[in-house]
Amino acid sequence: MKKIIAILFVLPFFGLAQNSSGEIHGDFNLNLQTYNEDKSIGALAADEVLLNNAYFNLLYTKDRFTVGVRYESYLNALKDFDPRYNGNGIPYRFAQYNNDGLEITAGSFYEQFGSGLILRSYEEKTLGIDNAMDGIRLRYSPISGVYLKTFIGRERNFFEYSNGIVRGVDGEVNINDILKLTTKTKALLGGSVVSRFQNATNPNFNLPENVAAFAGRINVLSGGLNWYSEYAYKINDPIGSLIENNYASGNAITSNLTYSQKGIGVSLELHRVDNMVFRADRAAVGKDLLLNYIPAISKQHAYTLVSLYPYATQPNGEAGFQIDLFYKLGKGNGIGGKYGTKIDVNFSRINALNGGPSYLSDDINHEPMLISLKGEELYYQDFNVEITRKINRKVTIAAVLAKQSYNKDVVQQQTGYGIIESNIAILDLTYKIKKGHAFRVELQELKTEQDDGDWSMGLAEYTISPHWFFTIQDMYNWGNKNVEKQLHYINLTAGFIKGANRFEIGYGKKREGIFCVGGVCKTVPSSNGITLSISSSF
Amino acid sequence: MKNLLLLLIIVSFFGACDVVEEPFTTGDGTPIDTTSPTAFIKKILMEDYSGHTCSNCPNAARELDALINIYGKKIVPITIHVGKTYARPYHISQSPKYQYDFRTETGESWNDFFQITNLGLPKGMINRVGYPSSAHGVEVTNWNTIVQTIIDEEPDFGITISPNINSNAGNIDINIEVLNDIQGDFNLLVCLTEDSVINWQKDVEASPNVDVEFYVHKHILRNSINSPWGESLQTNSLYNEEQEINKTYSINLDNLEQYNIDYSENTVELGNGNAGGWTKENMYIVAFIYDNTTFEIQQVEEVHLITP
Numbered sequence: 127m128k129k130i131i132a133i134l135f136v137l138p139f140f141g142l143a144q145n146s147s148g149e150i151h152g153d154f155n156l157n158l159q160t161y162n163e164d165k166s167i168g169a170l171a172a173d174e175v176l177l178n179n180a181y182f183n184l185l186y187t188k189d190r191f192t193v194g195v196r197y198e199s200y201l202n203a204l205k206d207f208d209p210r211y212n213g214n215g216i217p218y219r220f221a222q223y224n225n226d227g228l229e230i231t232a233g234s235f236y237e238q239f240g241s242g243l244i245l246r247s248y249e250e251k252t253l254g255i256d257n258a259m260d261g262i263r264l265r266y267s268p269i270s271g272v273y274l275k276t277f278i279g280r281e282r283n284f285f286e287y288s289n290g291i292v293r294g295v296d297g298e299v300n301i302n303d304i305l306k307l308t309t310k311t312k313a314l315l316g317g318s319v320v321s322r323f324q325n326a327t328n329p330n331f332n333l334p335e336n337v338a339a340f341a342g343r344i345n346v347l348s349g350g351l352n353w354y355s356e357y358a359y360k361i362n363d364p365i366g367s368l369i370e371n372n373y374a375s376g377n378a379i380t381s382n383l384t385y386s387q388k389g390i391g392v393s394l395e396l397h398r399v400d401n402m403v404f405r406a407d408r409a410a411v412g413k414d415l416l417l418n419y420i421p422a423i424s425k426q427h428a429y430t431l432v433s434l435y436p437y438a439t440q441p442n443g444e445a446g447f448q449i450d451l452f453y454k455l456g457k458g459n460g461i462g463g464k465y466g467t468k469i470d471v472n473f474s475r476i477n478a479l480n481g482g483p484s485y486l487s488d489d490i491n492h493e494p495m496l497i498s499l500k501g502e503e504l505y506y507q508d509f510n511v512e513i514t515r516k517i518n519r520k521v522t523i524a525a526v527l528a529k530q531s532y533n534k535d536v537v538q539q540q541t542g543y544g545i546i547e548s549n550i551a552i553l554d555l556t557y558k559i560k561k562g563h564a565f566r567v568e569l570q571e572l573k574t575e576q577d578d579g580d581w582s583m584g585l586a587e588y589t590i591s592p593h594w595f596f597t598i599q600d601m602y603n604w605g606n607k608n609v610e611k612q613l614h615y616i617n618l619t620a621g622f623i624k625g626a627n628r629f630e631i632g633y634g635k636k637r638e639g640i641f642c643v644g645g646v647c648k649t650v651p652s653s654n655g656i657t658l659s660i661s662s663s664f
Numbered sequence: 665m666k667n668l669l670l671l672l673i674i675v676s677f678f679g680a681c682d683v684v685e686e687p688f689t690t691g692d693g694t695p696i697d698t699t700s701p702t703a704f705i706k707k708i709l710m711e712d713y714s715g716h717t718c719s720n721c722p723n724a725a726r727e728l729d730a731l732i733n734i735y736g737k738k739i740v741p742i743t744i745h746v747g748k749t750y751a752r753p754y755h756i757s758q759s760p761k762y763q764y765d766f767r768t769e770t771g772e773s774w775n776d777f778f779q780i781t782n783l784g785l786p787k788g789m790i791n792r793v794g795y796p797s798s799a800h801g802v803e804v805t806n807w808n809t810i811v812q813t814i815i816d817e818e819p820d821f822g823i824t825i826s827p828n829i830n831s832n833a834g835n836i837d838i839n840i841e842v843l844n845d846i847q848g849d850f851n852l853l854v855c856l857t858e859d860s861v862i863n864w865q866k867d868v869e870a871s872p873n874v875d876v877e878f879y880v881h882k883h884i885l886r887n888s889i890n891s892p893w894g895e896s897l898q899t900n901s902l903y904n905e906e907q908e909i910n911k912t913y914s915i916n917l918d919n920l921e922q923y924n925i926d927y928s929e930n931t932v933e934l935g936n937g938n939a940g941g942w943t944k945e946n947m948y949i950v951a952f953i954y955d956n957t958t959f960e961i962q963q964v965e966e967v968h969l970i971t972p
Contacts, residue, residue: 209782286799321681327812329734332690336680361683365805368730373688373850409805412784488687541719541866
């Protein structure tokens, strides 16, 4: 039946494509990896020897009509992906029509209300996350400045869908457009509701079958100032255990104030989250069937060792803030140098809620203090400074200094590790040899007394624009207290890019760890093998 | 008109919200009557895949206790410690804790086949329903939901177990009565479990230390008597109502225990041979019939190894 539905979605491509009007676009991505046994790093061989993730998107657009499908193939899924992906299929297919401001989508869709506190349906392939909705969505703008969205559907869970039915509505008003104001200051107000229905058949507990979450937001922009705040509330949402359930409501607030003008930027961000795990199935765990997303409040680092201990947002309960200051020293003076110098200073701190997240049962009623920082369990702290300076026409240097505290027990849900204190220094030097030829070197050092101890990393990259790049990288865990674990993780990579096609082949060892995007993380097992990546678009 | 429609949608969303007031518990926990006027009721095999260093696993054990409290004899439990991540014993140089190896050849064979540890512990299989899709590995909080969907199914087989154990050896007679005309490829598996094994267990609910020295491990899988996958019930695929099938197994507990010790010492990854110390008074015989194509359990029965 699912195949028939997919074919019905695909058929219009062929029929309509023969008519010269309309456009077809798409992209393809293939990731292959071999897995060899490597006892030194605890890497296991794959029975299949070779594992594969591949995606093919196809999109047809004609006037106000759009249809699209995505074929996904996991034969079998790469080891850092959930084995429930194993198999082939067309889990994403949709048809969309736009008429007089009303947009109708039937099938699969992604959606986000506000910053995502009560709804974020999205895909992040690198994390193995795809919580697309399958159902009906309407978007409508009845008058200028008023934007309404509503949907009903089930959430994707690998190649299946949630038991719970999810309904949502969101409205946003641009005050300036409504009142026809022409002031420099602009304001937007928004509100949303998301509700999940799921049968409840628990002989021991009275469970809610309809669980709703509400959110309101405001965004004010004036010159270089931008203030965004959102508050969300979720009613009781017990997981449905036979022995113990938490009936506390949840809430979250996020506020972000930024100021920027040429050469300077300041950002202050804070959030508090209490019991805000919201899923399309009350009993799901891990990253399964999440409906909402709590934006990360720490800097998302690009360099390897400064992101060796990345923070994963704790939607069950945390409070934190982040300050970011960006400044560009002017060109042509002694401090800024001939080409100017960029300085980025960032500090973030996240800790537990007072006494833990809210909890309500027949015997317990706990509600954490609204604001409590001193003495609370530290989850994560990061102070870092990044300086980038172009020395001359050939040489550019970037340097990073960071001091991090990382609560491994909380972030990775383990016991006995405590807080990992680390100091990190990074130097990144790019030398332009001649036109189209560049050589880049990274030298990185992480010092810590805990966990795996000290690490060094070196990377050399040669780029021949626009087609070729070659990279060699070595991570060396020379400070591990276990001498047998003082290992090198060497990786070689070569890539070729031509037009819209990109090929990359690599060989090397990966260490076991966690990988995060936007505060959402996955566990990556150690591996030893060859990787091949091909991507193409049209 | 459109605006009115949208207003109605918004109002209906606000109504779609069930705030539950105290008390949150319902009833008084009275067990559901699972007795039957007929000789046999269909029972449910609850496999709890676990590990002694899996700190969330005791939550599964508590959920299993709650299911047994509600559904009584309809639930036949087996706890299976599997994999090297959460079930391997610690090397003595690492810690004096977690020295026991609960793993068995049978449990590891089931885990290799059903890939439960890949789904993350703790997980359960409920009559092995859902295989081969990943639905067979069920989250703890969904156990009750699945049990409720199959609790009233009628049995096609009745199993009667009659052990006759003297000292550490003896026979186990299994009588299978076919209750309906049925066609299929069915296997019978007979295994031993042990209750109340005291040893270390990480428990996320324990305070102030998650390492619990005198944790009571219940329904621990000890060994299969007739291989990890049992044996065919009969060569003919046609089963007739009122047909009876009898099987007899001779067992020697010392040999079975030594088999586990040898498996731990010589075969399973990171084993240490510390897998003995069985207490036969706490042991049970579990026999189940499963469909050799779908692997779904058709009937299961449990009795004490030695009549108390």
